Amino acid sequence: MPGWWEALDLYAAFYRRPADWRLLLEEWGLAAKRNAAFADLSGGQRQRLFIALSLVGQPEMVFLDELTTGLDPQARRATWELVKQVRAKGTTVMLNVLAKLGVSSRAAATSAALKQGLL
DSSP: OOOTTHHHHHHHHTSSSOOOHHHHHHHTTOGGGTTSOGGGSOHHHHHHHHHHHHHTTOOSEEEEESTTTTOOHHHHHHHHHHHHHHHHTTOEEEEEOSSOHHHHHHHOSSOOOOBTTBO
């Protein structure tokens, strides 16, 4: 049965040296849900899928927008830990976060706040 994981397989085909999307499924805690319908994924699982899609090309830099919006506290903490792991592998992570700045700054090497166009 076709599934949402096919998006990872498709994205991998766009790159000369993609990450192994099967390993991304494991790393991001999605392997057990591989045969589930996309509609059956929780908000946290969907967010992790979107992050995995952004990483399949092994980018030097990834932009993540409102990463934890709509996630419960446990899923939010798990997501921040995964972001730390991405950084530890050498990928620069640019976060756009409107709320929870304290938590996001703990996940970041450098942080800045922009308010009314001023840094």
